[in-house]
Amino acid sequence: MSALHAGDPASFAADVLDEGPAEVEYEPGIAGRRPAKTSAGGALIRDSAGRVLFVVPTYKPVLDIPGGMTDADESPKAATIREIREELGLDVELGPLLVVDWTPRNGVWRDCHQFVFDGGIIDGAVACDDELEAVVYLTLDEARPRIYPSLYRRLTLALQALETKTTYYAEFGREV
Template sequence: MTLADDLSAEGEPEREFNPGIAQRLPRKRVAGGALIRDRAGRILFVVPGYKPFLDIPGGIADADESPLAACRREVREEIGLDLPISRLLVVDWMPAHGVWPDGLMFIFDGGQLDDDQAEALKPTDDELTGLRFLPYQEAVPHLRPSMARRVGSALHALAEGQPRYAEFGRS
């Protein structure tokens, strides 16, 4: 079944019980990122040119794009690999902060790269100035605190085999 098939099976959309309410409902930003490791267990981080912190590969979902599809697309755009990203590790609610509305951040298991893949890796997106494989503890000082907590939760989920829910990185 495709998404179009599923939408068709839903039938006609519900009518607004109060005209205009759908446009007044809050919108959340949604993002998907990948926890990608090398054979030594180090985590792949991207070095964005537009902020002073490291990040994991991934990004904001486009309109009508799922968090998983956004993650896969962003990984292809940022590092040029089409990885079998699938298993959910973390869903993290982020509060509004500055100009950014609240949102839901998803981390998926990006798997482990073999030595040849890891060695040949380079950024394929102009927004990035580099890539770094780091052990989690070495990466923490270079991450926003909420991202450090989120990645830590993802590592626990990976080890436990169960996804986690977090709020601002706290499980």
């Protein structure tokens, strides 16, 4: 799979060519004055008991879901697949997009678009990355004191999306 696109690389390359030549600036410098946003992709993975898979990072004091920040020219879905391979040693085929959530700037971190995909059911996942201490399967209520409130809200929407087969747009974990 291409770093640019998690789907068919050949059709993606054709789509890029169909766009025509790279866009040029008619007003020099305008693109450089635009704010830069980050994006991240994560997977809602559950076990057969319905508990959510959380990773225990070594670099922050809270639990998170498998996934991470996108690299340059990488889609959120491709980043999620790459991060799951790095963090858990698994090659997964992600299901549908469940939630797109905008999160505001927080300290050193810029505002971000967070994408949550259905990661399916995986029992017995283990941490395979030095950035992780472990993985744990917890219900959302069990995880609540160990995750950011915005992630709790985002995952609540993601679980709702699984049931309703609807993708939700949220801002800081709240559907809008």
